[in-house]
Amino acid sequence: MHKRITLLDSISLKTQELYAIVFATRYLDIFTDYISLYNTIMKLIFLGSSFSIVWYMRHHKVVRRSYDRDQDTFRHLFLVLPCLLLALVIHEKFTFKEVMWAFSIFLEAVAILPQLVLLQRTRNIDNLTGQYVFLLGAYRSLYILNWIYRYFTEPHYVHWITWVAGLVQTALYADFFYYYFQSWKNNVKLELPA
Numbered sequence: 164m165h166k167r168i169t170l171l172d173s174i175s176l177k178t179q180e181l182y183a184i185v186f187a188t189r190y191l192d193i194f195t196d197y198i199s200l201y202n203t204i205m206k207l208i209f210l211g212s213s214f215s216i217v218w219y220m221r222h223h224k225v226v227r228r229s230y231d232r233d234q235d236t237f238r239h240l241f242l243v244l245p246c247l248l249l250a251l252v253i254h255e256k257f258t259f260k261e262v263m264w265a266f267s268i269f270l271e272a273v274a275i276l277p278q279l280v281l282l283q284r285t286r287n288i289d290n291l292t293g294q295y296v297f298l299l300g301a302y303r304s305l306y307i308l309n310w311i312y313r314y315f316t317e318p319h320y321v322h323w324i325t326w327v328a329g330l331v332q333t334a335l336y337a338d339f340f341y342y343y344f345q346s347w348k349n350n351v352k353l354e355l356p357a
Contacts, residue, residue: 173285173292176220176230177239177277183213184243185274189267191260234285237277246270255322265324272328275299275335282339300336303329 190206197203219226250266278296307329 173282174220174230174295175235175237175278175281176217176232177235177237177281178274179213179216179220181239181242181270181274181277183210183217185267185271186210186213188263188270191263195260231285235277235281237280239277242273242276243270246273253324255324268324268328272332273335275332279335279339296336296339300333300340303332303336307333 186206186209190210193203193206193210220230221227246269247266249269250262254262254265275296278299282292282296307326310325310329
């Protein structure tokens, strides 16, 4: 009997959990520093959607059944400790919020690793999953453009930590982007090499 392949077979809960940690530690200022209504709403959307996705993948009866935890075995918590140690050493100011902000930047740079390993392991990349990972990478690429813009408009705000982490994360996507564009150009299903 063949197992029915679903979208969640190709989505990593481990990556979703890492992103939830990223946003929870990055947006600690949501209760202390008011920037704008837009900024507050966007932070709440990022937090709410991240934790909702994790909750659904872990607890929702139908979603939980379609998630393949046997393939999603990357030990993602081993990424958390090095990022935290790095943030304790490399930060702008030694305050709780600043260290957590640096931690969130470092963790976001590697949060995609469980997803990429899952795709490499299963080689099950349907169109929707390919688009999902491509858009995650595009988001990071656009984030670099945001930092370039901020460098010229708010030079005091941009820190070299964001540049390095952004470039590391974009480099992690490079292999996936190559195969994504090859499959798009040739109009064939995306397949990663073994």
